[in-house]
Amino acid sequence: MANQWGIPKDVEEAVLKRDQRCVYCNCEFGVERAKKRSWEHIINDVTISTIENIALCCIGCNASKGAKLLSQWLESEGAKRRGVSQETLAPVVLAALTT
Numbered sequence: 652m653a654n655q656w657g658i659p660k661d662v663e664e665a666v667l668k669r670d671q672r673c674v675y676c677n678c679e680f681g682v683e684r685a686k687k688r689s690w691e692h693i694i695n696d697v698t699i700s701t702i703e704n705i706a707l708c709c710i711g712c713n714a715s716k717g718a719k720l721l722s723q724w725l726e727s728e729g730a731k732r733r734g735v736s737q738e739t740l741a742p743v744v745l746a747a748l749t750t
């Protein structure tokens with residue numbers, strides 16, 4: 652599933668190892684559709700395939716974020732409804748916010 656984005660194999664492996672939970676809401680990935688893990692570009696630019704920009708998040712967060720800018724989505728009702736806050740964000744997301 653990573654290959655459709657042209658994510659390099661080493662990045663894919665590092666991210667799979669790092670992101671054991673959703674990088675946004677911190678939920679555990681599960682079999683339920685909304686909790687399935689999905690590949691995410693933190694900054695919505697598919698040409699940036701670095702470990703700083705590629706992450707795993709649940710389908711629920713991915714669908715909610717959509718094409719919104721990260722900072723805009725975090726302020727949105729959709730993100731708040733999901734319980735996404737500064738406390739649930741993974742370090743890789745926090746780092747993206749400060750750049």
Ligand SMILES: [Zn+2]
Pocket residue numbers: 673674675676677678708709710711712713
């Ligand atoms: Zn999530």
